[in-house]
Amino acid sequence: MTTYPLNNHEDILNNAQSLRWEIGADFHEKLMESIYTDASQIADRAVIRPDKKPRFDLDRTIDRLVTSRVWGFPLMILLLTIVFWLTIAGANVPSGMLATLLLDTVHPFLKGVFADLGIPWWIDGFLLDGVYLATAWVISVMLPPMAIFFPLFTLLEDFGYLPRVAFNLDNMFRKAGAHGKQSLSMTMGFGCNAAGVVATRIIDSPRERLIAILTNNFALCNGRWPTQILIASLFVGGLVPAHLGGLVSALAVVGVAVLGVMLTFASSWALSRTVLKGEVSTFSLELPPYRPPRIWQTVYTSVIDRTLIVLWRAVTFALPAGAAIWLASNIVIGGDSIAGHLINFMNPFGLILGLNGVILLAYVVAIPANEIVIPTILMLTVLVTGTAGVGSGAGVMFELDSDAQTLSLLQTGGWTLLTAVNLMLFSLIHNPCSTTIYTIYKETGSKKWTWIAAVTPVLMGFAVTFVVAQVWRFVESLL
Amino acid sequence: MPDPTITLIITFIVIAAGWVVFRPERGWFWQWQRGQKLSAKVLQEDALKHIHQCETHGDKPSINSIAGALKVSPDEVTKVINNLEAHDLLHFEGGDIRLTPAGREYALRMIRAHRLYERYLADETGYEETEWHDRAERFEHTLTTESTNQLAARLGNPTYDPHGDPIPTASGQVIEPQRILLTNLNLDKPARIIHLEDEPETVYAQIVAEGLHIGQVVRLVESSPQRVKFWADGDEHIVAPIVAANITVAEMSEAPQQAQVRGEALSTLQPGESGRVVQLSYRIRGAERRRLMDLGVLPGTVVSNEMSSAAGDPSAYRIRDAMIALRKSQADLILIEKETAQ
Numbered sequence: 001m002t003t004y005p006l007n008n009h010e011d012i013l014n015n016a017q018s019l020r021w022e023i024g025a026d027f028h029e030k031l032m033e034s035i036y037t038d039a040s041q042i043a044d045r046a047v048i049r050p051d052k053k054p055r056f057d058l059d060r061t062i063d064r065l066v067t068s069r070v071w072g073f074p075l076m077i078l079l080l081t082i083v084f085w086l087t088i089a090g091a092n093v094p095s096g097m098l099a100t101l102l103l104d105t106v107h108p109f110l111k112g113v114f115a116d117l118g119i120p121w122w123i124d125g126f127l128l129d130g131v132y133l134a135t136a137w138v139i140s141v142m143l144p145p146m147a148i149f150f151p152l153f154t155l156l157e158d159f160g161y162l163p164r165v166a167f168n169l170d171n172m173f174r175k176a177g178a179h180g181k182q183s184l185s186m187t188m189g190f191g192c193n194a195a196g197v198v199a200t201r202i203i204d205s206p207r208e209r210l211i212a213i214l215t216n217n218f219a220l221c222n223g224r225w226p227t228q229i230l231i232a233s234l235f236v237g238g239l240v241p242a243h244l245g246g247l248v249s250a251l252a253v254v255g256v257a258v259l260g261v262m263l264t265f266a267s268s269w270a271l272s273r274t275v276l277k278g279e280v281s282t283f284s285l286e287l288p289p290y291r292p293p294r295i296w297q298t299v300y301t302s303v304i305d306r307t308l309i310v311l312w313r314a315v316t317f318a319l320p321a322g323a324a325i326w327l328a329s330n331i332v333i334g335g336d337s338i339a340g341h342l343i344n345f346m347n348p349f350g351l352i353l354g355l356n357g358v359i360l361l362a363y364v365v366a367i368p369a370n371e372i373v374i375p376t377i378l379m380l381t382v383l384v385t386g387t388a389g390v391g392s393g394a395g396v397m398f399e400l401d402s403d404a405q406t407l408s409l410l411q412t413g414g415w416t417l418l419t420a421v422n423l424m425l426f427s428l429i430h431n432p433c434s435t436t437i438y439t440i441y442k443e444t445g446s447k448k449w450t451w452i453a454a455v456t457p458v459l460m461g462f463a464v465t466f467v468v469a470q471v472w473r474f475v476e477s478l479l
Numbered sequence: 480m481p482d483p484t485i486t487l488i489i490t491f492i493v494i495a496a497g498w499v500v501f502r503p504e505r506g507w508f509w510q511w512q513r514g515q516k517l518s519a520k521v522l523q524e525d526a527l528k529h530i531h532q533c534e535t536h537g538d539k540p541s542i543n544s545i546a547g548a549l550k551v552s553p554d555e556v557t558k559v560i561n562n563l564e565a566h567d568l569l570h571f572e573g574g575d576i577r578l579t580p581a582g583r584e585y586a587l588r589m590i591r592a593h594r595l596y597e598r599y600l601a602d603e604t605g606y607e608e609t610e611w612h613d614r615a616e617r618f619e620h621t622l623t624t625e626s627t628n629q630l631a632a633r634l635g636n637p638t639y640d641p642h643g644d645p646i647p648t649a650s651g652q653v654i655e656p657q658r659i660l661l662t663n664l665n666l667d668k669p670a671r672i673i674h675l676e677d678e679p680e681t682v683y684a685q686i687v688a689e690g691l692h693i694g695q696v697v698r699l700v701e702s703s704p705q706r707v708k709f710w711a712d713g714d715e716h717i718v719a720p721i722v723a724a725n726i727t728v729a730e731m732s733e734a735p736q737q738a739q740v741r742g743e744a745l746s747t748l749q750p751g752e753s754g755r756v757v758q759l760s761y762r763i764r765g766a767e768r769r770r771l772m773d774l775g776v777l778p779g780t781v782v783s784n785e786m787s788s789a790a791g792d793p794s795a796y797r798i799r800d801a802m803i804a805l806r807k808s809q810a811d812l813i814l815i816e817k818e819t820a821q
């Protein structure tokens with residue numbers, strides 16, 4: 001090496017400068033590499049590892065089964081189907097019990113108390129029919145499925161199976177420019193999109209994490225399943241003989257969910273190739289050892305961390321929504337309620353999309369929670385058609401016990417098969433609920449991505465329903 | 480209710496028009512944006528850069544060469560040149576275009592901005608290698624001296640851009656290394672590849688096929704009229720002298736330690752086989768490289784292939800007692816030395 005005279009600090013600086021040129025571009029990396037290598041050598045000297053391999057390795061045996069080319073995918077589908085079935089079947093009973101308690105018992109009781117106290121009707125209506133009813137509705141529909149789904153899902157995670165799902169599915173997601181772990185946040189999204197967005201924290205690559213956040217809305221969340229099931233069984237199931245009705249409507253709902261998955265892949269692909277191209281992307285996926293799930297701890301943390309947090313957020317958004325719905329239906333300006341004016345205003349646009357003004361207004365006021373879309377639609381339909389003898393008055397959400405009654409009410413409201421199909425599509429493809437939007441903002445910390453996540457799906461929903469309506473009417477005009 | 484036939488046709492036309500105008504890369508809007516007449520400032524700065532490049536390579540810049548580099552007409556170049564001369568950034572010396580000291584300083588500032596920005600794109604974004612140059616070419620004109628210095632500080636004052644070219648310092652210092660053709664290198668003296676000539680194409684294709692890249696450390700073993708034999712990052716290469724003459728290197732004062740073994744891609748390991756990491760390819764960079772190092776993928780680490788996923792890719796590797804799944808595209812870039820089964 002050349003030696004330099006080092007007389008003063010300028011010489012030293014110059015010397016350093018020229019040496020920097022000589023050591024090349026990658027000296028930072030070389031330095032880091034040697035630090036890491038030193039550390040690992042020290043660790044190797046200091047840590048004693050049992051070098052005998054066990055004859056039977058349980059982990060590898062399970063791994064060979066769950067990642068085998070033959071059994072990997074069928075096993076995964078079977079397990080996830082069981083989880084979903086347990087959720088849907090298991091949630092019905094507690095949901096019904098909560099509804100009976102909160103909607104059919106506590107609500108009339110409170111109404112009675114208010115009446116006895118002689119409280120003016122508008123305070124009673126605002127507080128009980130508006131605020132209380134919307135909140136109670138959200139709780140009774142939302143709480144049971146989440147309280148079943150999240151612990152089950154967390155148990156699978158705790159056992160170590162879910163990383164293997166991500167491992168098996170990574171190939172598919174890689175082709176769409178996404179991360180295998182997105183399969184997990186997407187599945188979580190079937191339970192609740194807000195929880196799905198939080199679940200993207202497991203993805204450590206910035207680009208793929210944003211993709212997972214922005215596309216989570218296309219996983220049909222449990223607030224939307226009831227809407228899909230009701231509308232499919234009323235309109236789609238009604239097309240075929242009664243004994244096939246259940247099967248056909250179930251297929252229609254699954255079809256919508258599968259369409260959602262396909263949209264997830266398509267939009268992941270498009271995002272990774274356009275707006276997210278410049279984000280840093282890395283891949284690594286750790287497959288932790290299997291371990292017996294800690295059941296009580298899992299149930300506790302998943303109920304506290306996931307269910308209650310999401311429920312709390314939903315309730316805080318449902319409170320003002322209930323108030324808004326009640327006020328809009330009861331404040332009368334120029335001979336019609338605010339809701340009536342809004343419906344008339346949106347109706348022409350809604351009809352072009354193959355929907356109607358009632359549905360659009362219901363989606364505006366139901367931004368806080370998809371659970372209240374159907375009750376709101378029914379209430380608003382009664383409001384605009386003036387149907388007598390159904391529902392409990394302006395601004396009071398309700399659901400009917402019999403499907404036939406619901407069907408005839410909706411048909412009075414001008415519903416056709418096209419309206420039903422487009423409602424199912426729009427229910428899949430529209431803005432995330434406000435809880436999810438807020439969660440996206442919390443997770444990304446960016447207004448830009450929050451706006452994109454909120455607005456793009458609505459525009460896509462308008463486009464899809466518009467095209468479907470036009471094609472539908474075109475075909476109808478030919479027949 | 481509008482007639483569905485008409486709305487359908489209109490929708491189709493709108494979608495088709497939108498696709499033609501806005502589709503990624505080749506849409507009319509993007510083409511128009513790229514073809515936008517470059518502002519006078521951009522043209523001047525690009526002309527200065529071209530002249531500076533010619534001077535460092537010992538070529539003579541001319542109106543035509545500038546017109547070719549800037550993709551504009553010679554008339555326009557004449558205007559640009561006159562403007563630059565009026566600002567005292569260049570002058571004519573017996574018919575040759577020469578930069579004034581001020582012009583040279585300006586050109587170096589542009590080169591600094593360009594190379595720093597390329598470094599930034601390589602280290603801190605996910606853009607593909609093929610996009611770096613074009614993006615830097617556009618962005619360099621928007622960087623002020625101050626923002627360039629901030630960028631440099633943020634990147635840890637790098638000395639070389641991702642292509643191996645030196646980045647001029649803030650004071651305009653730049654070391655253009657002594658350029659030697661690989662054929663003229665002293666035997667057994669370590670040197671770094673600093674330039675790969677991409678003309679003629681057939682020769683360049685051979686260089687690429689050998690896997691040589693800028694920044695690689697080479698050591699000449701044999702140079703005869705028949706063949707040139709050298710080591711590059713642990714791999715032995717034998718090429719024809721005509722190929723070696725297209726490789727420019729700079730001598731290094733001190734040789735870095737290097738493993739003189741031929742590495743195989745990690746992806747060639749079959750389930751049950753194991754190997755010892757030799758090195759990570761230079762193409763793994765930035766966050767990805769740090770992540771792999773965090774996981775313990777370092778020279779000397781023993782890695783074994785445990786299984787591949789139900790879809791074939793990725794594969795799970797046992798690295799320091801942890802099971803880590805890596806995609807094939809990553810495993811292709813990690814070089815290992817296979818270990819014989821115990």
